Amino acid sequence: MSVADAVRALDARDGEQRTGSTPSGAGPGSAGSSAEVEGQGRPSRRRVVVAAAVLAVVALAAVLLLPPLIAAAAIGFVAVLVLFRRFVFTWSAMIIGLAGVIMLVPARRYAIPIPLPFQLEPYRLVLGIVLVALVVSLILKPEVRWRPVAFGWPIGIFLVTIAVSFVVNVTELANEALVQTAVGGITQMLFMLAVFFCFRLLLRSERDVMLLITFVTWAGVVVAFFAIIERLSRFNVFLVLGNFLPLTLLREGGDVSRAGVARAFGSAQHPIALAVALCILIPLAVYLAKYAAWPRNEINRKIVYAGAVILLFGGIMAAISRTAVVVLAVMFLVTLIFHPKVAGVLFALSLPVVLLAAAVLPKVFESMVLSFLDVDSLVASQYTSAGMGGAGRLADLEPAMAEVEQQPFFGSGFGSRIVIGDDANAFILDNQFLGTLMETGALGVIGLAVFLLVPPIMLLRFAFAQAAERRHAVLALAIAVAISGYIAAIFFYDAFGFFQTFFILCMLLAVGAWLVTEAPRRSTVGGADAAASVDDTFADPAAADDLMLGAGAR
Numbered sequence: 001m002s003v004a005d006a007v008r009a010l011d012a013r014d015g016e017q018r019t020g021s022t023p024s025g026a027g028p029g030s031a032g033s034s035a036e037v038e039g040q041g042r043p044s045r046r047r048v049v050v051a052a053a054v055l056a057v058v059a060l061a062a063v064l065l066l067p068p069l070i071a072a073a074a075i076g077f078v079a080v081l082v083l084f085r086r087f088v089f090t091w092s093a094m095i096i097g098l099a100g101v102i103m104l105v106p107a108r109r110y111a112i113p114i115p116l117p118f119q120l121e122p123y124r125l126v127l128g129i130v131l132v133a134l135v136v137s138l139i140l141k142p143e144v145r146w147r148p149v150a151f152g153w154p155i156g157i158f159l160v161t162i163a164v165s166f167v168v169n170v171t172e173l174a175n176e177a178l179v180q181t182a183v184g185g186i187t188q189m190l191f192m193l194a195v196f197f198c199f200r201l202l203l204r205s206e207r208d209v210m211l212l213i214t215f216v217t218w219a220g221v222v223v224a225f226f227a228i229i230e231r232l233s234r235f236n237v238f239l240v241l242g243n244f245l246p247l248t249l250l251r252e253g254g255d256v257s258r259a260g261v262a263r264a265f266g267s268a269q270h271p272i273a274l275a276v277a278l279c280i281l282i283p284l285a286v287y288l289a290k291y292a293a294w295p296r297n298e299i300n301r302k303i304v305y306a307g308a309v310i311l312l313f314g315g316i317m318a319a320i321s322r323t324a325v326v327v328l329a330v331m332f333l334v335t336l337i338f339h340p341k342v343a344g345v346l347f348a349l350s351l352p353v354v355l356l357a358a359a360v361l362p363k364v365f366e367s368m369v370l371s372f373l374d375v376d377s378l379v380a381s382q383y384t385s386a387g388m389g390g391a392g393r394l395a396d397l398e399p400a401m402a403e404v405e406q407q408p409f410f411g412s413g414f415g416s417r418i419v420i421g422d423d424a425n426a427f428i429l430d431n432q433f434l435g436t437l438m439e440t441g442a443l444g445v446i447g448l449a450v451f452l453l454v455p456p457i458m459l460l461r462f463a464f465a466q467a468a469e470r471r472h473a474v475l476a477l478a479i480a481v482a483i484s485g486y487i488a489a490i491f492f493y494d495a496f497g498f499f500q501t502f503f504i505l506c507m508l509l510a511v512g513a514w515l516v517t518e519a520p521r522r523s524t525v526g527g528a529d530a531a532a533s534v535d536d537t538f539a540d541p542a543a544a545d546d547l548m549l550g551a552g553a554r
Contacts, residue, residue: 091202091204091208092208092211094130094133094202095199095202095203095208095211095212095215096211096215097126097130098126098127098130098195098198098199098202099199099212099215099216099219099507100215100219101122101123101126102123102195102499102500102503102504102507103216103219103220103222103223103267103500103504104219104222104223104238104267105122105123105238105241105247105267106238106239106265106267106268106269106500107121107123107269107498107499107500108121108250108251108269108499109238109239109249109250109251109269110122110241110242110247110248110249110250111247111248111250112125112246112247112248113246113247113248119250122247123499123503124191127191127194127195127198130198130202131194131198134198134201134202138201146201147200147201147203147204147513147514147517147518148513148517148518149196149197149200149513149517150455150458150512150513150516150517151196151454151455151458151509151512151513153454154450154451154454154455155193155196155451157446157447157450157451158447158448158450158451159189159190159193159447160447161440161443161444161446161447161448162186162189162414162440162444162447163186164410164443165410165411165413165414165439165440165441165443165444166182166183166186166413166414168410168413169182169407169410169411169412169413169416170413172412172413173413173416176416178413178415178416181415181416181418182413182414182415182416183415184415185414185415185416186414186415188415189414189496192496192499192502192503192506193506195503195506195507196506196507196509196510199212199506199507199510199511200510200513200514202510203510203511203513203514206519206520209475209511209514209515210291210292210293212507212510212511213284213287213288213475213511214288214292214293216281216284216504216507217281217284217285217288217308218308220277220278220281220312220315221285221308221311221312223238223266223267223268223274223277223278223315224266224278224311224312224313224314224315224316224318225311225314225315226238226266226267227264227265227266227274227278227314227315227318227319228264228311228314228315228318230264230265230266230318231262231263231264231317231318234262236264236265236266238265238266238267239252256270256271258320258367260363261320261363261364261367263318263319263320263321264315264318264319264320266315266318266319267500268498268500268501269497269498269499269500270493270498271319271320271321272319272321272323272324272489272492272493272498273493273498273500273501274315274318274319274321275315275316275319275321275323275324275327276321276323276324276327276485276486276489276493276495276498276501277500277501277504278312278313278315278316278319278324279312279316279324279327279328279331279485279489280327280331280482280483280485280486280501280504280505280508281312281482281504282309282312282313282328282331282482283331283478283479283481283482283485284478284479284482285305285308285309285312286305286309286342286346286478287474287475287478288301288305288308289301289302289304289305289306289309290302290474291471291474291475292305306349310353313350313353313357316328317357317361317364317365317368320364320367320368321368322367322368322371322372322492323489323492323493324368325368325369325372326488326489326492327485327486327488327489328485330484330485330487330488331481331482331484331485331488332346332347334480334481334484335477335481338460338463338464338477338480339477354369396429396430396431396434397434400429400434400437400438403438404437404438404441407441408441408442409441409442409443410440410441410443410444411436411437411438411439411440411441411444412438412439413439413440414439414440414444415439416439417435417438417439419494426438428494429494430492430493430494431490431491431492431493431494432448432490432491432493432494432495432496433445433448433490433491435494435496436448452483452486452487452490453487455480455483455509455512456479456480456483456484456487458512458516459476459477459479459480459483459512459515459516460476460477460480462476462515462516463476463477463480466522467521467522468519468521468522469519469520469521469522472515472519472520475511475515476512476515476516479508479511479512479515480512482508483505483508483509483512486501486505489501
C-alpha cells in the first residue's frame with residue numbers, strides 16, 4: 001500500500017468517527033462506535049478542565065492567604081484528594097469520614113491553622129465538604145435525589161420556637177449588645193442540625209445504614225478503651241492528635257475528679273458527655289450482636305459484641321458519672337416496657353459485670369451507684385453554691401425560676417446566655433431543659449419536647465407495625481431506647497453545648513428516618529406475610545459505592 005492510500009484510509013476512518021458510522025464487518029461485539037467514544041471523551045475533558053480550575057483557585061488562594069508551610073500542606077491535601085478520588089468521593093467514605101471526625105476528634109479542642117474570623121474546627125471542615133458535595137450532587141447528578149427526612153416537622157417546630165423567641169426579644173438583645181451572640185447561637189444550632197440532614201442524604205440503602213451504626217459503635221468502643229487507659233494513666237490520647245495531624249490545640253485537657261478519683265474525658269468535652277455518648281451506643285451494640293454482618297457465625301458474633309458492650313461499660317465507669325446511671329436505668333425501663341424478654345436477658349448478663357465492677361472499683365462504684373441509696377446526702381450535694389459555676393442542680397432551680405418568672409413565655413432569647421469566658425452573663429445550669437426554659441420560655445420547651453419526643457414515638461410505632469421487617473423493627477426499637485437515654489440525660493447536663501452527643505443523636509435520627517421512610521415493608525397476601533421487597537444491597541456491596549461529583553465515572 002502506498003503512502004497516499006494509507007492517508008486516504010486514515011481520512012476515511014476519521015470521517016467514520018465524526019459521523020458515527022460503523023465500518024462494514026464491525027458487529028455488535030466490537031468495542032463500540034466511535035461516536036460513543038466521542039461522547040465519553042467530552043465529559044472527561046470537562047472534568048479535567050473543572051479539576052484544573054479548582055486546583056488553580058486552591059493554589060492561588062493558598063499562596064495569597066496562607067503561610068508557606070500551610071499553603072504547601074493545603075495543596076498537597078488537594079492533590080491527595082484528586083489521586084484517591086475514586087475512594088474518597090463515595091457515599092461510604094463520606095459516612096465514615098464525617099462519623100469518624102465526630103467520634104474521634106474532640107470538639108472545641110482542635111482547630112485547623114487557617115486564618116479565618118472563626119476557629120475552623122475539624123468537624124466544621126468535614127461537614128462543610130460533605131454539605132457542598134451533597135448540594136452539587138443534587139444539582140448535577142439526576143440519580144442523586146432528596147431523601148424523605150421523616151422528622152422534618154418536629155425539627156421545624158423546634159426551630160420556629162427559637163426564631164419566635166429571638167424576634168420577641170430582639171430589642172432587649174440589642175440594648176444588651178447580645179444580638180450577635182444570639183445570631184451566632186442560632187447559626188450554630190442550624191449547623192449542628194445539618195449533621196442530621198447530611199447523614200439522611202448519605203443513607204441510601206440498608207448497607208449504608210449498617211455501615212454507619214457498625215462504624216459508630218466500634219468507634220465508641222475505641223473511645224471507651226482509651227478512656228479506660230486515661231483513667232489508669234491520666235494520659236488522654238485524643239489530646240495528642242496535633243502531633244500527627246495539622247491541628248492546633250485550642251485548650252488543654254481538664255482535670256475533673258470525683259471521690260478523689262480522676263475522671264476520663266476521652267474524645268468528649270466533659271466526662272458526663274463521654275458517659276452519655278457511650279451509654280446511647282449500647283443499644284446499637286446489642287442490636288449488632290444479632291444482626292451484624294460480621295462475624296458470620298452467630299455465637300462468635302454474640303461473643304464479639306458482648307466484649308464491645310463490656311468495653312463501653314468500662315468507658316462509662318472511667319467517666320465516673322451518676323448521669324450515666326440514670327441514662328442506663330431509663331433505657332432499661334423503656335426496654336422492659338416494650339420488650340420484656342430482651343430486658344430480662346440483658347439484666348441477667350449485666351448483673352455479673354456490675355458485681356465485678358463493684359469488687360474491682362469500689363470507690364467508683366460507690367460514687368456512681370451506691371450514692372443514690374443515700375438520698376439525704378445526694379439531695380444535699382445538689383444544693384451547694386447556688387448561682388455559681390459548678391453549683392448543685394437543685395441549687396440552681398430557685399434563681400433560675402426567678403428569672404423565668406420575668407419572661408415566662410418567650411425567655412430571654414436563644415443563645416443570650418453566656419456561661420463561660422470573659423463575657424459570661426449567666427451561671428451554668430447542667431440542665432438543658434431548664435436552660436431552654438430560660439432562653440426560649442415555655443414556647444421553647446414545647447418545641448424541645450416535640451423535637452425529642454416525636455421521633456422515638458414514631459419509631460416505636462414503626463417497630464410494632466405488622467408491615468415492618470423484623471430486623472428493621474428491632475433496630476427502630478434500639479434507636480428509640482437510645483434516644484430515650486439522651487432525653488433523660490438533658491436534665492443533668494447542658495446537652496446542646498456538648499457537640500459529640502448531639503451529633504450522635506443526629507446520626508440516630510438519620511437512621512430512624514431511613515427506617516420510617518425507606519426500609520422495606522412486608523405485605524399480607526392470602527393471610528400470609530410475604531416480603532414485598534428486600535433490599536439487595538448486601539448482595540451487591542458495590543451498589544453503595546457509586547461515585548459522587550462525577551469522580552470515577554464509568
